[in-house]
Amino acid sequence: MRTSYPLALLTAASLAACAPAVPPWLMYPSPDPADAAPSTEAVSAGDVERPAAPETQEQRAARLRAAALLVEGHSGALPLVLGGPLDPASAVREATPADLARMKAAGITGELLPIHVGALPGPRQAVHGGAARRALERIDAAYRQIERHGAERALARSARDLRRAKREGKIAALLGIEGGHAIENSLPALRSFYRLGVRYMTLTDTSTNDWADAEGGALEPAAVRHRGLSPFGEEVVREMQRMGMLVDVSHASEATLRSVLKVATAPVITASSVRAQAHHRRQLDDDLLRALAKGGGVAVVSSWALFLDEAYAEQAARFHQKHGARLRELGERYPGDPARLREEIERIEAQEGPIKPPPLSRIADHIDQLVRVAGVDHVALGADFDGMAASPHGLAGIDGTPSMALELVRRGYSDEDILKILGGNFLRVLEQAEAYAASTQTTLSGDGSTRQLSAAELPPSLPEPPGADPRPQMPPPLPPAPAPRPAKPAPPPDPGGLDLMLSR
Template sequence: MTTTPTHLKFPLLFAAIAATFAMSAAFAAGGEVNARVARVLAQTPLIDGHNDLPWEIRTRFGGDVTKIDLAADTSKLAAPEGEAKLMTDIPRMRAGHVGGQFWSVWIPVSLKGPEAVQVTLEQMDIVKAMTARWPHDFAMAYSAADIRRIHKEGKIASLIGIEGGHQINDSLAVLREYYDAGARYMTLAHSSNTDWSDSATDAPAHHGLTPFGKEVVREMNRLGMLVDLSHVSDETMNAALDVSQAPVIFSHSSARAIDDHPRDVSDEMLHRVARNGGVVMANFALDYVSDAHRRWSADRSAEQARYNSPPFGGLYIGNPARAKAALAEWEKAHPAPKVTLAEVADHIEHIAKVAGVDHVGIGSDFDGIPEAPQGLDGVDKYPALLAELARRGWSDVDLAKVAGGNLLRAMTQAEVVAAKLRAEWGPSAATLEQLDGARPQARH
């Protein structure tokens, strides 16, 4: 038997005791941080600016909320090939202390005209059906006061956000009907330009907003519908900020200084948002969080095009199995960079540093992204994100602001502006043809 020399026993014992105390202190500190976060979220509703579950219900379950049990763990459901497992359900929302959720009413930009309006209304109906099916957990909210009341009742406030200006079919009347049906924000453009606004991911067509686009912003102000500038070009951001009398939001965008993606927000724009009183709600999409992952995705797309897409490649056109295998081989040789919760916290801290802590929030994009950062893989993980900020020195007051207080403040201010504008003028009867000239030809 090997024995420890007597002269080494006491130092080893003291080291073991010290390590035990250190571990105990770390656990105690972690417990205190978690308790702080729980106290904050008991008082202030955590409001996520963007979740795409309604479209997943449409595509996976035919839009029938009776075919999905949100009261169970949806991550255990089989996902279609190439798609992520669901990130949202009621048990995980409860574990994540969610107090309010803007459900994204997204439709493809390929849908135009009356069809776009119809599908938008169908998606809004899914949100309402989902809320009605689980009345002990959800309640529809149409104002900041509604969110606060529903949170005090122990339920999750369900709100609707329209994710694309193409969904109004160039009609202010349709915009008003969406508001009356419950929509409380609209993204001015999605992945391609509308007839009146430019997207961040399309070639400039209007260099911002057309006269009709500016009228859309004014009418949104009059209604009390938040102007969402995620997805739009910098010129569109500037044009909207020039016009809007109410705070704007970025429902799911992060900091471009950290990740140079056009979907993120530049420091110059963060300063403008602060002056406007708006809120930038940090996104969890890997390519919008990590510059390394964004560059890896670009390389992967180029490699995929080389296998599948003429005229730049097409090595395996007509042989999809070989193309898939070749891409898998490339991915094995070039593994994706890891993206973590801490990197999302970096974005939140940068936005708070540049724009101010009153102008940052959370907009996960859950169930609209193929993968989430490590440690943030579902709606149960919001407390972990706030705990990371707490460990970095954030006060309880500031944690409450990023969780939902800032969004509530912006929404309340937008409601005040709307009341003033409604007293001054009625609904706009302007049309795109009147303000911009002939209606553009539909693009195919």
């Protein structure tokens, strides 16, 4: 049974500027008063020891970065992406001491570690399944990495765990599923993932699933099937928030985001950015940003150049238009070899010549715009620092994050606001999700929703056979073994694998 606690997360006054009415979940108490350093607050300006003597901008930035609880909003440093849909689970590469040292030097306390599960090929994935298995294998791979580096890494299941990692000098991993088809249209599966430590889920990957529309990837938009969320998709959002699992609407279509905001009773997050600064179709316009802020949510600013700069995006679009067919061909040729696929893509890029990435200041431009539209309480730094070929010039992956703290100092942000952007806002959202879940005073499975996806909600491409009996059937007797046949070609590529390299 969930229990309530006496410490309030935030006062109504602290969010009065960003919402005309106080949302109900702001009234719910914090889940852990004994260990709670305020969250905007994760470390507030008042908690940071001020120097006796005047400090330079560089010294001030270093002081704030050391005090902040910075969470990488979409980790690309240690990806857990497999090449083919049924490959044995193994991380692309293991963490090395150098990797962890770089993250610590950058001031990273935690990372949202995405368990990427691309959509299954074939027309009957809703019936035959498979995505849940792959998600489970990737979760196991994440556990292996964490356990092999226990002195430097930790699994985070709560905001409290993130604070503990900060005190102990560890890097915490907050597991998340990227692609809601991983639950295979099953709320019991969703609850089981929560038990394994999954604390956020991106409702869609770059492809539309059976209950939520996606926006699509770099090469093409996703199919529109539901005009947002289906009724079952709405139940997924409710169940996630009842448990305290963060709803991530990155990759979701605009209609899906609007549907989520209508259903949500706790804050949601997104790693999309702002349309005023770059007109990529996955960007958020001002109305959506204000709606996100009104619900207490946070927009995590992506560091991928395609989302940061219109000129870069136009160059990238021309590249994809010219080489799109070749890129898909490579994806089909190397379904289980992401390293070779990346090598071949880089060979094509080298023939075209480099596309000059935007400067580091473009990230700060996006932060400025988000602050103007949504308010400083709804902005977070930290998405795709590493793992992206198209990072802004000067960011240089995760090693460049100290430069962002200095850029915020130079732009005149206060200590309190910089600490909010460098982790405080994200931790506040996580705490509010936990507090809302505690307020329901429900058990995880005993009070869980039993709502199921109906046949009528399945996409038109997945019709049920006429007169099909929905009850389980005994399998028919096995036929005689056929004569040996030539080996089959490699399985179709994971549709999300190629796009993962191109579209974030």
